[in-house]
Amino acid sequence: MFVLLSLALTSPVEACSMAFVGDPIGSPRSGAVTPGFAVRPEGVFLNLSIQGPDGENVPFEQDELGQYLLPEDLPAGTYTLFGGWGDGPGLEVEVSEQPPEYWLVPDQDLVLSDVQWEQAWVSEWLTASCMEIRRRKHTLETLTFEVPASQQNGWAMRIEDSSTGSVFWVGLDEEERSVDFTQDLERDGSLERGERCIQTGLYDPQGELQSEGEVVCQARENLQGCSSSGNSPALLGGFLGLLGLMGLRRRGAGRSVES
Numbered sequence: 001m002f003v004l005l006s007l008a009l010t011s012p013v014e015a016c017s018m019a020f021v022g023d024p025i026g027s028p029r030s031g032a033v034t035p036g037f038a039v040r041p042e043g044v045f046l047n048l049s050i051q052g053p054d055g056e057n058v059p060f061e062q063d064e065l066g067q068y069l070l071p072e073d074l075p076a077g078t079y080t081l082f083g084g085w086g087d088g089p090g091l092e093v094e095v096s097e098q099p100p101e102y103w104l105v106p107d108q109d110l111v112l113s114d115v116q117w118e119q120a121w122v123s124e125w126l127t128a129s130c131m132e133i134r135r136r137k138h139t140l141e142t143l144t145f146e147v148p149a150s151q152q153n154g155w156a157m158r159i160e161d162s163s164t165g166s167v168f169w170v171g172l173d174e175e176e177r178s179v180d181f182t183q184d185l186e187r188d189g190s191l192e193r194g195e196r197c198i199q200t201g202l203y204d205p206q207g208e209l210q211s212e213g214e215v216v217c218q219a220r221e222n223l224q225g226c227s228s229s230g231n232s233p234a235l236l237g238g239f240l241g242l243l244g245l246m247g248l249r250r251r252g253a254g255r256s257v258e259s
Contacts, residue, residue, distance in 0.1 A: 024041070024042050028171065029153055030091055031153045032093070032096055032153055036074065036099075044166075044167065047084055050081055052075075052077065052079055058071075067207045104151040106148045107148075112143060117140065117223055119138065121137055123135050140182050142181070149174055151174070160198070161196055162199060
């Protein structure tokens with residue numbers, strides 16, 4: 001009864017976020033990590049919990065960039081990272097005794113290789129029970145990036161589009177790969193037609209910035225579609241829809257993707 005009453009009195013943002021499944025962990029991957037390592041989501045949100053070698057809960061801090069930072073005095077052993085709200089499988093990492101003598105900085109840059117636009121229905125409002133209402137067509141922009149490889153576990157790229165304020169993380173694997181990122185260009189009620197300006201940052205396994213890419217701005221000159229929402233603001237639904245859309249999808253053979 002208390003839970004039902006709480007949901008009834010809770011705002012739609014809070015109620016629906018209770019059931020929202022967080023984005024998967026972008027980095028680190030399974031394998032060896034160092035004390036004080038950083039955890040990043042593949043999208044914009046992650047409900048993270050960490051268990052130590054003896055099943056104990058491990059405290060951590062989140063910085064202003066959204067990285068989850070583990071203690072620098074973390075004892076060596078096997079740790080399990082859980083992301084999301086369900087009881088899904090965890091990601092196991094092996095914490096070493098000490099950091100390596102030096103970081104092997106990836107020597108290639110991240111490259112924007114393709115841009116696509118499409119229109120799709122997006123809910124601009126959700127009820128407290130998470131029922132979708134006021135669904136309207138929005139213009140979605142999908143960016144495809146070629147991501148460099150890394151010789152060490154835990155490196156990550158932070159990508160920001162200043163024209164929309166969208167930010168997301170992508171972890172670096174042992175091999176190069178392609179990732180897709182889809183953002184809603186009409187989540188504030190008006191179509192974003194300005195230049196797309198991408199800023200990138202390369203972060204080491206412990207969350208420190210190692211290098212920044214040059215800000216690259218490109219015109220959205222081939223942008224198609226227009227808003228069907230007039231000047232009305234896209235409130236909660238647009239926000240939650242954006243959270244779902246901003247997850248990274250690894251591209252496999254052809255155009256298939258892997259969550």
